[in-house]
Amino acid sequence: MQKEIEIAVSPDFIQDEKYIRSLTAKQLKVAENRITGLYVRKRSIDARSRQVVYRMRVVAFIDEPYIAPSYHADVQQVHDAKPVIIIGAGPAGLFAAYRCLERGLKPIVIERGKAVRDRRRDLARINKEGFVNPESNYCFGEGGAGTYSDGKLYTRSDKRGNVQKVLQIFVQHGATEDILVDARPHIGTNKLPHIIEDMRNTILNCGGEIHFDCRVDDILVQFGKVEGVKTSTGETIKGDHIILATGHSARDIFHLFKNKGWLIEAKPFALGVRIEHPQEIIDQAQYHCSTRHENLPPAYYSLVEQVDGRGVFSFCMCPGGIIAPCATDHEEIVVNGWSPSKRNNPHANSGTVIQINMEDVPNAATDPFALLAFQQAIEQKAFIMGGGQLVAPAQRMVDFVERRVSNSLPENSYKPGTRSVDLGEVLPDFVHRALRGALPIFGKKMKGYYTNEAILVGVESRTSSPVRIPRDKDTLQHPDIEGLYPCGEGAGYAGGIVSAAIDGINCIDAIKI
Template sequence: MIKEIEVVCPPGQQDDQAFLKTLASAGSKIPQNRITGVKVLKRSIDARGRKVVYRMQVRLYIDEPFKPETFERSYKKISNARRVIIVGAGPAGLFAALQCIQNGLKPIVLERGKDVKQRRRDLANINKQGLVNPESNYCFGEGGAGTYSDGKLYTRSTKRGDVKGILETFVAHGATEDILVDARPHIGTNKLPQIITAMRESILEAGGEVIFDAKVTSLMVDFGTIKGVKLADGERLQADAVILATGHSARDVFEMLHHQNILIEAKPFALGVRIEHPQEIIDKAQYHCENRGPDLPPSYYNLVEQVDERGVFSFCMCPGGIIAPCATDTDEIVVNGWSPSKRNNPFANSGTVVQINMEDIPGDMNDPFRMLNFQQQVEQVAFKAGGGNLVAPAQRMVDFVEGRLSVDLPVNSYLPGCRSVELKEVLPGWIHNRLKKALPVFGRKMNGYYTNEAILVGVESRTSSPIKIPRDRDTYQHPQVAGLFPCGEGAGYAGGIISAAIDGVNCANGVSKYFG
């Protein structure tokens, strides 16, 4: 017999199978000797009361053998199958490739950057010397932006596809089973490279291909139908379907499409700063205690407020995290955040951004690059304000709100370094003013948040793509080019690892239907 119940567990004992049996027995009124195993289905922290607890949905196995689930990498061989070109090896591209294999198709994955191991050298050059390789950085390379910027798997995209199946694929390639049960699952930047490598190996073992340093410079289109792609080195690769999963920072891809008269559209996005606090401030506020102790993880937060008819909200919150330089060109500042799996760094950071609507940016409403050009201009202003070498403009929080230059800046995690700047000189006035109004309100919502111990680092500008590549809702194909499947964050259809992975699966299934 199987029975599902909820149990409440004190921190530190949520992984103790014997203790869970005791709780399960008390909660179900079934003797412990009849319970052969307890499987945790969902687990979340509840900090609303005086004591912080774990609320857990568990499945009891009663009077029958308990067999733990296993997750295996098992894919059919497709070496001689019909070819599908996938441009980009981020989560959308990798999951599209694995789904193509499941569907009996051969994926040819083209990645402009390097594999995860070689990417590390370029990231070291970014952090230590302020040198950006436009083809290999925090955004470009195997695994995409998520590989070296955290691996948070929280998503609201549950209606778009099989979230559980995506998580199980990660587990089959090396992620811990915790991601299957935690309310806010997280892999960690230190673990993601091995998982991404294992996914590549699954593609290769099945007969697919993964090619690095392969930058696509044009699409081969004949009478409105895709025929393949042309690479920067002049090589032409033929296929009857192309999944375009290039990420939100591949500006040259948007230019390529526009040059080939393939429709793209401007779309709204959000822009602001990354805010970093000492982690202990966030823990005290969220756990209502002086010291969270060893049994609780570093706490997170989620804040949102409407200010002058625009949303101001926290985004990509990284407990125990690090602020990273995520520029893709040499004259811009872009910041993001990441955490290792243990989230054991002394700082907590989060993007804090203002929603930008189409009418906020002046110019030709039909110009597809209007929002992208605005994004790029702000990043370049931030670079100049920092003074070069990826030094970022920054300001203490209360100083920002009260309009004064910070005399000094707190110790922080941004390795290239920060320069004290009045951020009103970097951010457009209507964004600056909304942030200025929102931060004290956030402080009233979360005790201790509004403090000069917090630093604002500019700019957080790659929250989502400022351009959308249109596609048919049912077939996933571009309306002008048969066999072209815009996919993931870069096309405007995802906003994180899980939603991008789901979109990759959906596009691969769209290819199968297209092939018939």
């Protein structure tokens, strides 16, 4: 017999398997020797009271052989199978390719950027020299933006598809089994590249294709149906099904649609700054302690507040993390955050953003590029205010709220460097007013948050795409083009690694064969 129960475990005993087994037996009111094995289904940290505990749902096997949970994908050899062209090798594209192997289709993945290891040289140059390669950066390349932006797998996308399957595929390719049980699963930027490489090898070994340093410059359409693509290498690749998974920063694809007269539309996105604190401030506030317990991970937070009818919220919070330069072109500043698997850096950062609505930008209802142009103009202004070489405009938190330029800036994790400015000159008026109103309130919600030890770094502007490529809700195809499946964050249908992966799977499942 199997029974599932919830137990609360002190951090002191979270690594003590014998104690957990004993606690489970006691709660089930059975002799400990009757439990042949147990596994954790879900695990989360409950820090609502001063006594922080792990809450765990465990499945106990009683008086029957223990069988550990396992997952094995049923992939096929597809060397000579029907091809599916997949534009982009981010989470949506890679999981679309993987799903092709399960369905007996041949994925042909076309990625403008480099293989994951080769990207590192370009990322190093971004951090050291402030130079951006428009084809290889934190957003473009194998694994997409997710590879070098943390690998957070927390999602609310359960209704969109099988979240557990996505996590299991990651485990199959090298992620720890912790991601299957943790309430806020996380892989870590240091581990993701190896996992992405393993996924690539699975795709290639089964007969799929992946083309790096190969940008799609044209989508070939005849009589309203896709016929293939033309690439920057001069090659024409034929196929009558195309998954368009280019990510939220492939602006050239949006321009391609505009030039072709294909339907696209403006879409709301969020804009703000990345805020960084010393990690110990967040730990002390969330765990109600002076020093974090060695068996507790660096603490995270989630904050939201309404200011003058506008939502201000934290986004993509990175405990023990790094602020990264994520521009995709010259003379623009974009920041994001990531953490290594151990989350052992001394700082914690989070995007803190405000929703940009259609009515905030003139002509957004009629011009599909209005919000994109708005986004781009702010990124370029941030570059100018930073003074060049990807130095980011920044300000201490209390100084920002009280409208004074900081005399100095605290030590921070943004490697290209920061420059003290009035961020009110970078951000639109309604954005910085909402931020100024929200930050002191956040400080009342979380002790220690509102402090001049915290730094605001601008700008966090790529939370999602400011353009949507529409698709039919049933067929998932573009309404103008048969066989074209807009997919993932770049098309406006996902908001993170897991939701993008699910969307890639769903688009392949929409193909009728």
